[in-house]
Amino acid sequence: MSSIKAIVDQKLILEKMEGKGGWTFARVPKTTANTGKSYGWKNLKGTVDGFKVECSLMPLNKEYWFMPVKAEIRKMVGKQAGDYIQVLLYAEIQELHTPEDFLLCLQDDPQAFEHYRKLPDDEKQKYIDWIFATVDEELQVQRMADAIDRLSRNEKLPKKVLSAGKPA
Template sequence: MANFEGTPLVEGRFTLQKFEGKGGWTYIELPKIDSNQKRPFGWISVSGVIDEISFSRVKLMGMGNGNLMFSVNAKLRKRLRKEAGDAVDLKLIEDSYEQCVPEEIILCLKEEPSWVLDNFNGLPPNEKRKAVEKVLDAKNEEEKVDRIVSLIDKLSK
Protein backbone atom coordinates (compact mmCIF):
# COMPACT_ATOMS: atom_id res chain seq x y z
CA MET A 1 0.00 0.00 0.00
CA ALA A 2 1.32 3.46 -0.85
CA ASN A 3 2.60 5.63 1.97
CA PHE A 4 0.34 8.51 3.05
CA GLU A 5 1.23 11.02 5.77
CA GLY A 6 -0.82 11.27 8.94
CA THR A 7 -2.44 8.87 11.33
CA PRO A 8 -4.89 6.68 9.42
CA LEU A 9 -8.55 6.89 10.39
CA VAL A 10 -9.03 3.51 8.74
CA GLU A 11 -6.56 1.03 7.32
CA GLY A 12 -7.22 -2.52 6.20
CA ARG A 13 -8.69 -4.91 3.68
CA PHE A 14 -12.37 -4.44 2.82
CA THR A 15 -14.89 -6.03 0.47
CA LEU A 16 -16.73 -3.90 -2.08
CA GLN A 17 -20.49 -4.08 -1.55
CA LYS A 18 -23.38 -2.88 -3.70
CA PHE A 19 -26.85 -1.62 -2.85
CA GLU A 20 -29.60 -3.71 -4.47
CA GLY A 21 -31.44 -2.50 -7.54
CA LYS A 22 -30.69 -0.63 -10.73
CA GLY A 23 -28.21 2.19 -10.17
CA GLY A 24 -27.23 0.85 -6.74
CA TRP A 25 -24.02 2.35 -5.40
CA THR A 26 -20.88 0.30 -4.91
CA TYR A 27 -19.32 1.10 -1.55
CA ILE A 28 -17.19 0.01 1.38
CA GLU A 29 -18.88 -0.05 4.77
CA LEU A 30 -16.55 1.35 7.42
CA PRO A 31 -16.82 1.23 11.20
CA LYS A 32 -17.82 4.39 13.08
CA ILE A 33 -14.98 6.91 13.38
CA ASP A 34 -14.89 8.89 16.61
CA SER A 35 -13.79 12.49 16.40
CA ASN A 36 -14.14 15.65 18.44
CA GLN A 37 -15.01 17.74 15.40
CA LYS A 38 -18.60 18.66 14.52
CA ARG A 39 -19.37 17.93 10.88
CA PRO A 40 -22.37 18.77 8.73
CA PHE A 41 -24.51 15.64 8.25
CA GLY A 42 -21.76 13.62 9.99
CA TRP A 43 -19.63 13.68 6.83
CA ILE A 44 -15.90 13.22 7.15
CA SER A 45 -13.63 14.47 4.36
CA VAL A 46 -10.74 12.10 3.65
CA SER A 47 -7.86 11.46 1.32
CA GLY A 48 -6.12 8.15 0.94
CA VAL A 49 -5.15 5.16 -1.11
CA ILE A 50 -7.20 2.24 -2.41
CA ASP A 51 -5.12 -0.58 -3.93
CA GLU A 52 -2.23 1.82 -4.70
CA ILE A 53 -4.54 4.42 -6.33
CA SER A 54 -4.47 7.76 -4.50
CA PHE A 55 -7.50 9.99 -4.11
CA SER A 56 -8.31 13.16 -2.21
CA ARG A 57 -11.23 15.16 -0.83
CA VAL A 58 -13.78 12.34 -0.66
CA LYS A 59 -16.61 12.56 1.85
CA LEU A 60 -17.55 9.55 3.96
CA MET A 61 -21.30 9.44 4.55
CA GLY A 62 -23.24 7.99 7.46
CA MET A 63 -25.22 4.83 6.77
CA GLY A 64 -27.77 5.31 9.55
CA ASN A 65 -26.43 2.40 11.60
CA GLY A 66 -23.43 4.23 13.07
CA ASN A 67 -21.13 3.04 10.30
CA LEU A 68 -19.82 5.10 7.40
CA MET A 69 -19.88 4.54 3.65
CA PHE A 70 -16.98 5.11 1.26
CA SER A 71 -18.53 5.28 -2.21
CA VAL A 72 -16.50 3.64 -5.01
CA ASN A 73 -17.72 5.13 -8.29
CA ALA A 74 -17.54 3.46 -11.71
CA LYS A 75 -14.47 5.44 -12.79
CA LEU A 76 -12.52 4.30 -9.74
CA ARG A 77 -13.76 0.70 -10.04
CA LYS A 78 -12.59 0.67 -13.66
CA ARG A 79 -9.11 1.83 -12.61
CA LEU A 80 -9.10 -0.79 -9.85
CA ARG A 81 -10.50 -3.47 -12.19
CA LYS A 82 -12.77 -4.55 -9.36
CA GLU A 83 -16.50 -4.85 -8.69
CA ALA A 84 -18.80 -5.72 -5.79
CA GLY A 85 -17.54 -8.81 -3.97
CA ASP A 86 -13.85 -8.04 -4.63
CA ALA A 87 -11.47 -7.14 -1.80
CA VAL A 88 -9.40 -3.95 -1.73
CA ASP A 89 -6.77 -2.45 0.56
CA LEU A 90 -7.86 0.93 1.89
CA LYS A 91 -6.08 3.60 3.91
CA LEU A 92 -7.90 6.82 4.83
CA ILE A 93 -6.43 10.01 6.31
CA GLU A 94 -8.71 12.84 7.49
CA ASP A 95 -8.37 15.98 5.41
CA SER A 96 -7.23 18.94 7.47
CA TYR A 97 -7.94 22.18 5.63
CA GLU A 98 -7.11 24.24 8.71
CA GLN A 99 -3.48 23.20 8.35
CA CYS A 100 -3.29 22.99 4.56
CA VAL A 101 -4.53 26.04 2.71
CA PRO A 102 -3.44 25.87 -0.95
CA GLU A 103 -0.58 28.19 -1.82
CA GLU A 104 -2.58 29.85 -4.62
CA ILE A 105 -5.14 31.11 -2.08
CA ILE A 106 -2.43 32.36 0.31
CA LEU A 107 -0.61 34.15 -2.55
CA CYS A 108 -3.83 35.91 -3.60
CA LEU A 109 -4.53 36.97 -0.02
CA LYS A 110 -0.97 38.30 0.34
CA GLU A 111 -1.51 40.60 -2.65
CA GLU A 112 -4.16 42.42 -0.61
CA PRO A 113 -3.61 44.66 2.42
CA SER A 114 -2.14 42.58 5.27
CA TRP A 115 -5.32 42.75 7.33
CA VAL A 116 -7.17 40.67 4.66
CA LEU A 117 -4.87 37.71 5.34
CA ASP A 118 -5.17 38.43 9.07
CA ASN A 119 -8.97 38.26 8.73
CA PHE A 120 -8.66 34.92 6.91
CA ASN A 121 -6.30 33.51 9.52
CA GLY A 122 -8.67 34.71 12.24
CA LEU A 123 -11.64 32.75 10.86
CA PRO A 124 -12.86 29.85 12.98
CA PRO A 125 -11.43 26.58 11.61
CA ASN A 126 -14.81 25.42 10.29
CA GLU A 127 -15.38 28.68 8.35
CA LYS A 128 -11.83 28.61 6.98
CA ARG A 129 -12.33 24.99 5.85
CA LYS A 130 -15.63 25.88 4.13
CA ALA A 131 -14.01 28.84 2.34
CA VAL A 132 -11.14 26.66 1.08
CA GLU A 133 -13.49 23.85 0.03
CA LYS A 134 -15.66 26.31 -1.91
CA VAL A 135 -12.62 27.50 -3.89
CA LEU A 136 -11.33 23.96 -4.46
CA ASP A 137 -14.74 22.68 -5.59
CA ALA A 138 -14.78 25.08 -8.56
CA LYS A 139 -15.38 23.30 -11.86
CA ASN A 140 -12.73 25.24 -13.78
CA GLU A 141 -9.98 27.85 -13.32
CA GLU A 142 -12.26 30.79 -14.18
CA GLU A 143 -14.74 29.76 -11.50
CA LYS A 144 -11.87 29.25 -9.04
CA VAL A 145 -10.63 32.80 -9.68
CA ASP A 146 -14.16 34.16 -9.20
CA ARG A 147 -14.46 32.30 -5.90
CA ILE A 148 -11.12 33.61 -4.64
CA VAL A 149 -12.16 37.17 -5.58
CA SER A 150 -15.45 36.64 -3.73
CA LEU A 151 -13.57 35.36 -0.67
CA ILE A 152 -11.29 38.41 -0.71
CA ASP A 153 -14.31 40.71 -1.00
CA LYS A 154 -15.91 39.11 2.06
CA LEU A 155 -12.66 39.31 4.05
CA SER A 156 -12.22 42.97 3.08
CA LYS A 157 -15.48 44.07 4.69
Protein backbone atom coordinates in the same frame (compact mmCIF):
# COMPACT_ATOMS: atom_id res chain seq x y z
CA MET B 1 -0.66 24.47 11.09
CA SER B 2 -2.02 21.04 10.22
CA SER B 3 -1.06 17.39 10.54
CA ILE B 4 -2.03 14.29 8.61
CA LYS B 5 -3.58 11.36 10.44
CA ALA B 6 -4.54 7.95 8.99
CA ILE B 7 -8.05 7.18 10.14
CA VAL B 8 -8.69 4.07 8.02
CA ASP B 9 -6.15 1.42 7.03
CA GLN B 10 -7.90 -1.89 6.39
CA LYS B 11 -9.38 -4.30 3.86
CA LEU B 12 -13.06 -3.65 3.19
CA ILE B 13 -15.54 -5.49 1.00
CA LEU B 14 -17.22 -3.71 -1.90
CA GLU B 15 -21.02 -3.89 -1.79
CA LYS B 16 -23.64 -2.82 -4.30
CA MET B 17 -27.02 -1.37 -3.41
CA GLU B 18 -29.88 -3.23 -5.02
CA GLY B 19 -31.79 -1.70 -7.89
CA LYS B 20 -30.92 0.01 -11.12
CA GLY B 21 -28.16 2.57 -10.67
CA GLY B 22 -27.35 1.28 -7.17
CA TRP B 23 -24.17 2.66 -5.67
CA THR B 24 -21.10 0.51 -5.11
CA PHE B 25 -19.66 1.24 -1.69
CA ALA B 26 -17.62 0.04 1.26
CA ARG B 27 -18.77 0.05 4.87
CA VAL B 28 -16.20 1.80 7.04
CA PRO B 29 -16.57 1.03 10.75
CA LYS B 30 -17.13 4.25 12.68
CA THR B 31 -14.64 3.14 15.33
CA THR B 32 -11.85 3.22 12.73
CA ALA B 33 -12.93 6.49 11.13
CA ASN B 34 -13.53 8.62 14.18
CA THR B 35 -12.60 12.17 13.22
CA GLY B 36 -13.95 13.77 16.37
CA LYS B 37 -17.40 14.52 15.04
CA SER B 38 -20.47 12.33 15.14
CA TYR B 39 -22.47 13.73 12.25
CA GLY B 40 -22.29 14.77 8.63
CA TRP B 41 -19.91 14.09 5.79
CA LYS B 42 -16.20 13.39 6.25
CA ASN B 43 -13.99 14.59 3.39
CA LEU B 44 -10.85 12.48 3.12
CA LYS B 45 -7.89 11.70 0.89
CA GLY B 46 -6.02 8.45 0.50
CA THR B 47 -5.82 5.33 -1.62
CA VAL B 48 -7.95 2.38 -2.67
CA ASP B 49 -5.64 -0.51 -3.65
CA GLY B 50 -2.91 2.08 -4.22
CA PHE B 51 -5.05 4.31 -6.49
CA LYS B 52 -5.21 7.90 -5.20
CA VAL B 53 -8.69 9.01 -4.16
CA GLU B 54 -10.54 11.91 -2.62
CA CYS B 55 -13.79 10.73 -1.12
CA SER B 56 -16.51 11.55 1.34
CA LEU B 57 -17.83 9.31 4.06
CA MET B 58 -21.41 9.77 5.13
CA PRO B 59 -23.32 8.10 7.93
CA LEU B 60 -24.85 4.75 6.96
CA ASN B 61 -26.06 3.80 10.44
CA LYS B 62 -24.81 3.91 14.03
CA GLU B 63 -21.95 1.51 13.30
CA TYR B 64 -20.75 2.37 9.79
CA TRP B 65 -19.81 5.15 7.41
CA PHE B 66 -20.82 4.79 3.75
CA MET B 67 -17.89 5.21 1.34
CA PRO B 68 -18.98 5.36 -2.31
CA VAL B 69 -16.44 3.85 -4.72
CA LYS B 70 -16.78 5.30 -8.22
CA ALA B 71 -16.74 3.13 -11.35
CA GLU B 72 -13.52 4.86 -12.45
CA ILE B 73 -11.76 3.69 -9.29
CA ARG B 74 -13.18 0.16 -9.50
CA LYS B 75 -12.04 -0.08 -13.13
CA MET B 76 -8.52 1.17 -12.31
CA VAL B 77 -8.08 -1.38 -9.50
CA GLY B 78 -9.99 -4.17 -11.28
CA LYS B 79 -12.52 -4.70 -8.51
CA GLN B 80 -16.30 -5.06 -8.31
CA ALA B 81 -18.96 -5.76 -5.68
CA GLY B 82 -17.95 -8.76 -3.59
CA ASP B 83 -14.20 -8.06 -3.88
CA TYR B 84 -12.01 -6.75 -1.08
CA ILE B 85 -10.17 -3.45 -1.42
CA GLN B 86 -7.34 -2.07 0.69
CA VAL B 87 -8.48 1.34 1.94
CA LEU B 88 -6.07 3.89 3.38
CA LEU B 89 -7.71 7.22 4.22
CA TYR B 90 -6.34 10.36 5.85
CA ALA B 91 -7.97 13.39 7.34
CA GLU B 92 -6.11 16.67 7.47
CA ILE B 93 -6.38 17.78 11.06
CA GLN B 94 -6.29 21.54 11.43
CA GLU B 95 -4.68 22.82 14.57
CA LEU B 96 -7.09 25.12 16.38
CA HIS B 97 -6.04 28.75 16.68
CA THR B 98 -7.93 30.84 19.22
CA PRO B 99 -7.70 34.53 18.23
CA GLU B 100 -5.56 36.53 20.66
CA ASP B 101 -8.25 39.09 21.59
CA PHE B 102 -10.75 36.34 22.50
CA LEU B 103 -8.08 34.50 24.48
CA LEU B 104 -7.22 37.65 26.46
CA CYS B 105 -10.89 38.20 27.30
CA LEU B 106 -11.27 34.57 28.35
CA GLN B 107 -8.31 34.85 30.71
CA ASP B 108 -10.12 37.65 32.57
CA ASP B 109 -12.73 35.07 33.65
CA PRO B 110 -10.90 32.02 35.08
CA GLN B 111 -14.06 29.88 35.20
CA ALA B 112 -14.91 30.59 31.54
CA PHE B 113 -11.28 30.10 30.50
CA GLU B 114 -11.06 26.74 32.27
CA HIS B 115 -14.30 25.52 30.71
CA TYR B 116 -13.20 26.69 27.24
CA ARG B 117 -9.83 24.98 27.69
CA LYS B 118 -11.56 21.64 28.39
CA LEU B 119 -13.89 21.81 25.37
CA PRO B 120 -13.19 19.58 22.36
CA ASP B 121 -11.67 21.49 19.43
CA ASP B 122 -14.87 21.27 17.37
CA GLU B 123 -16.83 23.00 20.17
CA LYS B 124 -14.14 25.67 20.52
CA GLN B 125 -14.30 26.19 16.76
CA LYS B 126 -18.06 26.81 16.96
CA TYR B 127 -17.48 29.67 19.40
CA ILE B 128 -14.69 31.14 17.25
CA ASP B 129 -16.69 30.83 14.03
CA TRP B 130 -19.75 32.44 15.60
CA ILE B 131 -17.84 35.35 17.16
CA PHE B 132 -15.87 36.18 14.03
CA ALA B 133 -18.60 35.48 11.46
CA THR B 134 -19.19 39.23 11.34
CA VAL B 135 -16.80 42.03 10.38
CA ASP B 136 -18.61 44.44 12.73
CA GLU B 137 -16.15 44.86 15.63
CA GLU B 138 -18.87 45.96 18.08
CA LEU B 139 -20.85 42.81 17.33
CA GLN B 140 -17.69 40.71 17.76
CA VAL B 141 -17.14 42.26 21.20
CA GLN B 142 -20.79 41.60 22.10
CA ARG B 143 -20.47 37.98 20.95
CA MET B 144 -17.23 37.53 22.94
CA ALA B 145 -18.99 38.79 26.07
CA ASP B 146 -21.96 36.48 25.43
CA ALA B 147 -19.61 33.53 24.79
CA ILE B 148 -17.67 34.18 27.99
CA ASP B 149 -20.91 34.48 29.96
CA ARG B 150 -22.12 31.14 28.55
CA LEU B 151 -18.77 29.48 29.18
CA SER B 152 -18.68 30.68 32.80
CA ARG B 153 -22.10 29.01 33.25
CA ASN B 154 -20.83 25.85 31.49
CA GLU B 155 -23.34 26.28 28.63
CA LYS B 156 -22.96 25.43 24.96
CA LEU B 157 -23.97 27.79 22.18
CA PRO B 158 -27.56 26.97 21.22
CA LYS B 159 -28.15 25.81 17.65
CA LYS B 160 -30.44 28.79 17.04
CA VAL B 161 -27.53 31.12 17.88
CA LEU B 162 -25.20 29.29 15.52
CA SER B 163 -27.71 29.23 12.67
CA ALA B 164 -28.94 32.79 13.13
CA GLY B 165 -25.46 34.21 13.68
CA LYS B 166 -26.62 36.50 16.48
CA PRO B 167 -26.67 36.30 20.30
CA ALA B 168 -29.60 34.53 21.93
